[in-house]
Amino acid sequence: MTIMAAKLTDAHLDAEAIQIELLRNASIARRLSICCSLTQAAIHQSRRALASANPELGRPELDLLFVRLQYGTELADGVQRHLEARGR
Numbered sequence: 001m002t003i004m005a006a007k008l009t010d011a012h013l014d015a016e017a018i019q020i021e022l023l024r025n026a027s028i029a030r031r032l033s034i035c036c037s038l039t040q041a042a043i044h045q046s047r048r049a050l051a052s053a054n055p056e057l058g059r060p061e062l063d064l065l066f067v068r069l070q071y072g073t074e075l076a077d078g079v080q081r082h083l084e085a086r087g088r
Contacts, residue, residue: 046066047066050069064076064079067079
């Protein structure tokens with residue numbers, strides 16, 4: 001039986017193999033740095049997409065929409081109540 005691994009990227013197979021080897025050989029600190037960078041980029045792109053799709057919303061409303069979509073209504077409602085209690 002042959003088990004085939006899923007292709008992770010659209011990179012050429014040789015390039016993908018090199019990328020995987022570089023990640024395997026990277027220190028924990030480097031891997032964490034890459035993870036944080038990719039997470040930050042994904043959050044930034046998500047926020048840009050929300051702002052583009054909802055031009056009528058201001059920054060506070062977009063922030064709450066982001067929380068609602070990523071973490072759920074219950075947490076977003078709690079954040080909103082907290083902000084309102086602080087006068088924001």
